Amino acid sequence: MDLWVIWLIAAGVLVIVEMLTLTFYLLWLAIGAVFAAIIDFIFPGGLVLEVIVGCAVALILTIFTKPLTRRVRASRGFKDAVDELVGKQGIVLENVSSDAPGIVKVGNETWSALSNEHLAKGETVIVVSRGSAVLQVEKWGGIY
Template sequence: MDWLRDHLWETWLGVSIALALAELLSLDLFLLMLAGGALAGMGTALVTDSVVVQVLVASAAALLLLVGVRPPLVRRLHGGPDLVLGPASLVGARGILTEAVAEHRPGRVKIGGESWLAVSADGEAAIALGRTVEVVSIVGATAHVRSLPEPPSLSSAPPSDTD
């Protein structure tokens, strides 16, 4: 016990290194915050010989790191964009109708090189062949689509004054 009392900063450093190495096994960032608290205890041991003050500073630093630093760090490291697979990845995609959609008869739409059964999503009675549509949802093997507005044609452009 006398060695620990005479070498307090080395003890805090050893505890900090041990916690940081243990963090490599858990990868939860909990032990790393405790290691940061131990480093604060080491810094306090360099300034004062009071073990009570060192423990209080180490505890407060670890608590602040756990509450203030760990949550945003975990969100940043463990979060990311949601991966959408399968038919759900087609929602929002555009396609071309290869068979017209009638009121009570589905048509077909080509989306990303695949042909899907298509029905109107927003109550349109019919969507003409060759129209560009957007996928609103996929239900089973049927794409619910809505017609997109036609781009303005070149013939409706105002005449130019270059004649």
């Protein structure tokens, strides 16, 4: 199999993963892989050149589109998929406290979580806020 085909397969996989994560970073890597495939198609056998071109394209796209993605995320009405977890109920899978994160299940996903109080396995919680990868939860008392 030609190397340019492998570059295109890698680009396709990166695009699919990007659609699941919505971070834009994998999209830039996919575009870099497409450029590497083009280089291999035109100049076969130059793996080092392909990697350099692919990395350069991904880096340039990341640098020049960062302000754009920041503006989109800050725009009115933009809601990250994780933001939708706030207010939802979950179940504690591993004990949660303020000093040691535990694991909670919200919907079909498991998340690291912190709480101001100790929460034992099996308790029902509600998500009150979120960080980049950690949810802040409280014991659910049926108030919400």
